[in-house]
Amino acid sequence: MTSAGDLVVFRPKRFALPMWAVLLGLVLRWSGRAIWWCLRHPVATGSAVVALWLFVEFGWSGLVVPLVLASTASAVWRWRDESSWWTWLAGPLLGSFRRVFVYRRVWREAMTLCRLADTYDHRPVLPQLLRVRSDQALDVLTVRMVRGQTPEQFQAVSANLAYAFGRRHVRVYSERPGDPPTRTGHAAWLLRFVDRVRYRDRPTLVYLAVVRTDALRTVVPPFDVPAVPDFTALPLARREDLRPWSLHLLATHVLVGGATRSGKGSVLWSLVRVLGGGIESGLVRLWVIDPKGGMEFALGRPMFARFVCKSFEAMADLLDEAVTVLRERQTRLAGTVRVHTPTEADPLVVVVVDEMAALTAYLQDVELRKRIASSLGLLLSQGAGVGVLVVAALQDPRKDVLPFRDLFPTRIALGLTEASQVDMVLGDGARARGALADQMPRWAKGVGYVILDGTPDPMRVRFSYVSDDDIRAMARQYPAPAHAADILAQVGRETAPEPARPPLPRKPSGPLLPESLRNLLDRDTGGEGR
Numbered sequence: 131m132t133s134a135g136d137l138v139v140f141r142p143k144r145f146a147l148p149m150w151a152v153l154l155g156l157v158l159r160w161s162g163r164a165i166w167w168c169l170r171h172p173v174a175t176g177s178a179v180v181a182l183w184l185f186v187e188f189g190w191s192g193l194v195v196p197l198v199l200a201s202t203a204s205a206v207w208r209w210r211d212e213s214s215w216w217t218w219l220a221g222p223l224l225g226s227f228r229r230v231f232v233y234r235r236v237w238r239e240a241m242t243l244c245r246l247a248d249t250y251d252h253r254p255v256l257p258q259l260l261r262v263r264s265d266q267a268l269d270v271l272t273v274r275m276v277r278g279q280t281p282e283q284f285q286a287v288s289a290n291l292a293y294a295f296g297r298r299h300v301r302v303y304s305e306r307p308g309d310p311p312t313r314t315g316h317a318a319w320l321l322r323f324v325d326r327v328r329y330r331d332r333p334t335l336v337y338l339a340v341v342r343t344d345a346l347r348t349v350v351p352p353f354d355v356p357a358v359p360d361f362t363a364l365p366l367a368r369r370e371d372l373r374p375w376s377l378h379l380l381a382t383h384v385l386v387g388g389a390t391r392s393g394k395g396s397v398l399w400s401l402v403r404v405l406g407g408g409i410e411s412g413l414v415r416l417w418v419i420d421p422k423g424g425m426e427f428a429l430g431r432p433m434f435a436r437f438v439c440k441s442f443e444a445m446a447d448l449l450d451e452a453v454t455v456l457r458e459r460q461t462r463l464a465g466t467v468r469v470h471t472p473t474e475a476d477p478l479v480v481v482v483v484d485e486m487a488a489l490t491a492y493l494q495d496v497e498l499r500k501r502i503a504s505s506l507g508l509l510l511s512q513g514a515g516v517g518v519l520v521v522a523a524l525q526d527p528r529k530d531v532l533p534f535r536d537l538f539p540t541r542i543a544l545g546l547t548e549a550s551q552v553d554m555v556l557g558d559g560a561r562a563r564g565a566l567a568d569q570m571p572r573w574a575k576g577v578g579y580v581i582l583d584g585t586p587d588p589m590r591v592r593f594s595y596v597s598d599d600d601i602r603a604m605a606r607q608y609p610a611p612a613h614a615a616d617i618l619a620q621v622g623r624e625t626a627p628e629p630a631r632p633p634l635p636r637k638p639s640g641p642l643l644p645e646s647l648r649n650l651l652d653r654d655t656g657g658e659g660r
């Protein structure tokens with residue numbers, strides 16, 4: 131029998147450090163951390179050292195005088211050049227401040243509750259906040275993802291992230307937002323090299339643009355009209371970071387999807403406006419189809435080379451004529467160029483269709499509908515390269531309403547009524563990547579989502595608002611040339627008046643009857659041979 135006295139209890143011998151060694155260890159550890167922090171924050175450390183030295187040398191005046199001088203210099207800088215002031219001074223300062231006092235404070239909680247934190251080896255692992263850069267409207271957070279995470283996981287919870295940081299919108303970019311600046315001058319080669327490093331592809335990072343001040347809440351005034359429009363960058367809207375968003379119109383077709391009263395008109399009129407200089411010089415011709423009987427576009431009639439708004443047959447004719455232009459250009463340009471360059475002799479033809487569904491779905495005449503569908507199919511599949519473009523607006527983006535929606539390379543989604551419509555307009559997965567066009571508040575007229583060139587990430591923009599008075603003024607200032615309607619000497623069948631145009635010299639037409647028959651007739655009527 132075993133009694134309690136038989137059990138031998140082993141206790142590991144505890145090694146007790148002397149108190150001075152513990153204290154020394156702590157001091158060394160905290161000093162190391164402080165030195166590391168100073169090395170990582172040279173500007174803050176340098177400023178603190180200088181401030182301390184000034185205080186020791188000159189007392190309070192040593193701090194107050196430089197502070198007043200620096201504030202004055204900063205105010206003058208901001209007054210003279212606000213954008214560089216934000217880039218080089220205010221942005222980095224505000225960003226550092228908000229990184230410490232706003233984002234770091236709630237980071238762990240926000241990442242955990244937004245399901246972006248994970249556990250590895252029984253330890254929690256979090257995405258790492260590397261940097262915050264602020265400007266007038268946005269905070270751009272550079273975040274190192276946890277190993278194995280993808281930007282899509284951040285995009286899926288972008289709304290949660292916004293509310294976690296006390297804001298309404300967060301955009302998630304898989305690549306650094308913004309393009310490298312254009313460098314000129316002597317040191318351009320060096321700066322370009324630096325940019326190449328700064329803008330290199332970094333797949334471990336994701337960028338969160340937190341919208342601090344919603345720059346799209348205010349109405350955007352119309353943009354200036356350039357004398358010669360740059361068809362690769364037509365400014366139409368304001369971005370969340372206050373920069374203009376420009377449309378690349380050359381060699382593309384544009385589809386604008388939006389519920390009724392969402393502001394589709396402002397997209398189309400913003401485009402017409404920036405093309406004004408080209409319309410007047412004859413570099414671009416607008417062929418406008420307004421199935422709403424002219425309610426939307428009749429005000430700008432003098433700017434349009436062709437305008438139809440009443441008869442659907444005339445609309446079908448106009449599209450057929452656009453196909454004729456396309457065919458003629460294909461024959462002429464084949465083997466010489468791959469993309470047509472607009473000139474005044476050979477202008478860009480932009481067919482603008484307001485409410486496309488009226489032509490493709492709601493039209494009762496089946497034959498006419500088929501004719502229109504066939505012309506539209508040809509224009510959309512072959513017109514971009516030869517400078518015959520289609521810009522169409524649509525309320526209902528379902529496939530049975532607009533069977534060719536996939537043929538529009540550039541798409542814009544304004545406020546929509548259903549979540550599923552967002553992907554129908556912008557392409558699969560756009561809503562999951564943050565294009566919440568179905569959640570537009572009531573005030574957001576003319577606010578929409580666009581997909582940026584070269585990246586899959588949607589961007590929120592607000593189109594400029596062109597009022598009726600602006601349209602009247604534009605129509606007076608930038609009328610289409612008198613001969614504008616006569617591309618290929620075609621005459622439309624629309625009843626609405628067109629600008630007066632002198633008749634184009636036409637080629638003398640050939641004889642209608644064979645010569646033997648004509649001679650016979652001449653002989654019978656006693657006329658002279660021709």
Ligand SMILES: Nc1ncnc2c1ncn2[C@@H]1O[C@H](COP(=O)(O)OP(=O)(O)OP(=O)(O)O)[C@@H](O)[C@H]1O
Pocket residue numbers: 349350388389390391392393394395396525575576577592593594595596
């Ligand atoms: N960019 C904008 N900024 C501010 N307000 C706008 C903007 N665009 C449109 N609005 C306002 O929203 C209203 C609806 O605009 P608009 O008629 O252009 O919408 P729509 O989508 O073309 O409508 P519909 O489907 O009837 O053609 C207008 O009364 C206008 O005042």
